[in-house]
Amino acid sequence: MRFATVIAGGRQVYGAVIEGGIVALSDDFPQWPSLREVIAADALGALEVAAQGRAVTHADGDFAWDIPIPAPEKIICVGVNFPDRNAEYKDGQEAPPNMSLFIRFPRSFTGHGQALIRPPETPQLDYEGEIAVVIGKGGRRIAEGAALDHIAALTLCNEGTLRDWVRHAKFNVTQGKNWDRSGAMGPWIVPFRDHAQITDVHLQTRVNGEVRQDDRTGRMLFPVARQIAYISTFTTLSPGDIIVTGTPTGAGARFDPPRYLVPGDVVEVEAEGIGILRNTVEDEA
Structure with missing residues (x-):
C-alpha cells in the first residue's frame, strides 16, 4: 500500500492511495499530525489496517499532491553517485573514496503534479531524477550491514538544480539547490519491506x-x-529524515548545448516498485 500527503479543502491530510483517489486517515489518528509522526511511531502498518475496505474519501482531481513528509528534520542529498556521472566532470579523477553531500530545505520541493518553478534570476533550471529513502529507525554510527533495516519507506525525487548558482562559490552548492519549488518529491511513500526494493532498481527520467x-x-x-552508515557517523539520523540517493548521467547541463528546462516541459521520474513522479515547468509569477 502507498501513503501520501495531500491538500484537500484547504487542509493538509494524509492517507492511503487506492484506485480512484485517497482514503484520508489523518483524522483517525490525531496523535500523529503527519506521516513523519506516523513513521516515528512505526505505525505505517496501523494505517494499512485502517484503510482496508474503506472507500475513497477524496477522488482524483479533488486534491493537490504535497511532498509526502511535509517537515523532515533533515533532507540530505548524495552527489555524483553513478560511474558515468563522475566521468561527466572530465577532471581525470577517479571516483572519490567518500561521497559528496549537501542539504536541501523542504520548501525547495513541491508535490507530484505541481509545476517546478523557474526563477527570473536564471534560466538554468535542470532536472535530476533520484530515489529517496525515508528513515524509520533513527540512530548514530549505524553499521552498514544493518543500515537498510533503518529505512521506513521509499519515494521519488526530482532534485531540480539551478546550474549557474551551484558555481557561485568555491566549496558549496547550497544556493543552487534550494530555490523555492525548484524540485519535486512524491507522489507517495512505499513502505520498505525487502532489501530488493533498493539494491538494484531501474531508475529513469524523461x-x-x-x-x-x-x-x-x-x-x-x-x-x-x-x-546511511556514512551519514550517521557524523549526524544522528531521525525518523522521517530523507536521504536523496543520487542521480544518473544525462542531466540537461551535460548536453552540448545544454538542454535546460523551459516552461511547458513535462518531467517524469520513474522507478520500478515506486511509481512515477510527474511535474510541469512554469516561470515564477
Whole structure:
C-alpha cells in the first residue's frame, strides 16, 4: 500500500492511495499530525489496517499532491553517485573514496503534479531524477550491514538544480539547490519491506517523453546502505529524515548545448516498485 500527503479543502491530510483517489486517515489518528509522526511511531502498518475496505474519501482531481513528509528534520542529498556521472566532470579523477553531500530545505520541493518553478534570476533550471529513502529507525554510527533495516519507506525525487548558482562559490552548492519549488518529491511513500526494493532498481527520467536518464541503483558508487552508515557517523539520523540517493548521467547541463528546462516541459521520474513522479515547468509569477 502507498501513503501520501495531500491538500484537500484547504487542509493538509494524509492517507492511503487506492484506485480512484485517497482514503484520508489523518483524522483517525490525531496523535500523529503527519506521516513523519506516523513513521516515528512505526505505525505505517496501523494505517494499512485502517484503510482496508474503506472507500475513497477524496477522488482524483479533488486534491493537490504535497511532498509526502511535509517537515523532515533533515533532507540530505548524495552527489555524483553513478560511474558515468563522475566521468561527466572530465577532471581525470577517479571516483572519490567518500561521497559528496549537501542539504536541501523542504520548501525547495513541491508535490507530484505541481509545476517546478523557474526563477527570473536564471534560466538554468535542470532536472535530476533520484530515489529517496525515508528513515524509520533513527540512530548514530549505524553499521552498514544493518543500515537498510533503518529505512521506513521509499519515494521519488526530482532534485531540480539551478546550474549557474551551484558555481557561485568555491566549496558549496547550497544556493543552487534550494530555490523555492525548484524540485519535486512524491507522489507517495512505499513502505520498505525487502532489501530488493533498493539494491538494484531501474531508475529513469524523461523530459517530454524523451528518455534523458536511465540506470540502475546496483551501479551506485555508494550504495544506500553505505550512505546511511556514512551519514550517521557524523549526524544522528531521525525518523522521517530523507536521504536523496543520487542521480544518473544525462542531466540537461551535460548536453552540448545544454538542454535546460523551459516552461511547458513535462518531467517524469520513474522507478520500478515506486511509481512515477510527474511535474510541469512554469516561470515564477
